[in-house]
Amino acid sequence: MTAAARFPEHPRHLLTLRDWSAEAITALLDLADALKAAPLAYRPLEGKTLAMVFLKASTRTRVSFEVGMFQLGGHALMLPAQGSQVGRGEPIEDSARVMSRYVDGVMVRTFGHEEVERWAAAATVPVINALTDRYHPCQLLADLQTCREALGAGRARPWREVTVAWIGDGNNMAHSWIEAAAQLGFALRLASPEGYEARADIVAHAAARGARLALTRHPAEAARGADVVTTDVWASMGQEEEARARAAAFVGYEVDEALMALAAPHAVFLHCLPAHRGEEVSAAVIDGPQSRVWDEAENRLHAQKALLVRLLAPSWLPPSFSLSAEVP
Numbered sequence: 001m002t003a004a005a006r007f008p009e010h011p012r013h014l015l016t017l018r019d020w021s022a023e024a025i026t027a028l029l030d031l032a033d034a035l036k037a038a039p040l041a042y043r044p045l046e047g048k049t050l051a052m053v054f055l056k057a058s059t060r061t062r063v064s065f066e067v068g069m070f071q072l073g074g075h076a077l078m079l080p081a082q083g084s085q086v087g088r089g090e091p092i093e094d095s096a097r098v099m100s101r102y103v104d105g106v107m108v109r110t111f112g113h114e115e116v117e118r119w120a121a122a123a124t125v126p127v128i129n130a131l132t133d134r135y136h137p138c139q140l141l142a143d144l145q146t147c148r149e150a151l152g153a154g155r156a157r158p159w160r161e162v163t164v165a166w167i168g169d170g171n172n173m174a175h176s177w178i179e180a181a182a183q184l185g186f187a188l189r190l191a192s193p194e195g196y197e198a199r200a201d202i203v204a205h206a207a208a209r210g211a212r213l214a215l216t217r218h219p220a221e222a223a224r225g226a227d228v229v230t231t232d233v234w235a236s237m238g239q240e241e242e243a244r245a246r247a248a249a250f251v252g253y254e255v256d257e258a259l260m261a262l263a264a265p266h267a268v269f270l271h272c273l274p275a276h277r278g279e280e281v282s283a284a285v286i287d288g289p290q291s292r293v294w295d296e297a298e299n300r301l302h303a304q305k306a307l308l309v310r311l312l313a314p315s316w317l318p319p320s321f322s323l324s325a326e327v328p
């Protein structure tokens, strides 16, 4: 479709990709590409403010949302756990109601996924999940944009012909890859050690919706012939005390050159960052020719700008914007 763009329907919030259709995700990525091509050309968020609630640390998420709001003509403000009432136990519902009187959107990074659901239920403005223990949908938007750029995924190479290998912990990133696979139709193989698999209910929900998932204990099985090899830290934020036990459980799960050699010759390596060289990924891979991690990190900015525009100024689209032909 190259006709005048009519953006597909999508939810008022982004809590998980489960709620966003393939058409809406694809259109969002098209918008991200358009904004990437002209980063300072548009100011559709003039006068709008985003509150950024962080109960966990962040570099990329904080900077990319703040810069994104600025580039779109709006403003972002930081509400860290320390120094705010949010971090002192004020009820989420009270915070959400009050914030809705001041700002046009709230971005939340926290622990329990139920917390962002409570923010969304009580707020009268859009709420964006900027990572919970269960999901990291904003990262997936950037990862999908990077796959389109690096592999022509969803374009010359339809998503159904793409295979992604997830190596390591069945964590928030793995869960968001699973939800993206359910929506877009790419094959996803997950290799995790016993006890660290992706949540069974999330796998079952995706499988019931036709997701092509393969679960294995063997990284080589997952990586063989894959177009994308991706991983994440072995101990996520909040799991610091488990780090030693996890390091022992994940022996053999490092993405190294030998594992990458099993993937397709054109395969790319992705990692949401921060990374631990010598643990989940070797320096040779993350700093090597197949790594796309810096483009991936940059795309956080472009993909989230598209998201901010959709949620905070949904009637706006760039002039002569058109949706891509390929919807999986």
Ligand code: CP
Pocket (backbone or CB within 6 Å): 057, 058, 059, 060, 061, 062, 131, 139, 272, 273, 274
């Ligand atoms: N990938 C990611 O979310 O990075 P930060 O924790 O630095 O925000």
Ligand code: NVA
Pocket (backbone or CB within 6 Å): 131, 171, 172, 173, 232, 233, 235, 236, 237, 272, 273, 274
């Ligand atoms: N799984 C990691 C991702 C960090 C961006 C964590 O939750 O800490």
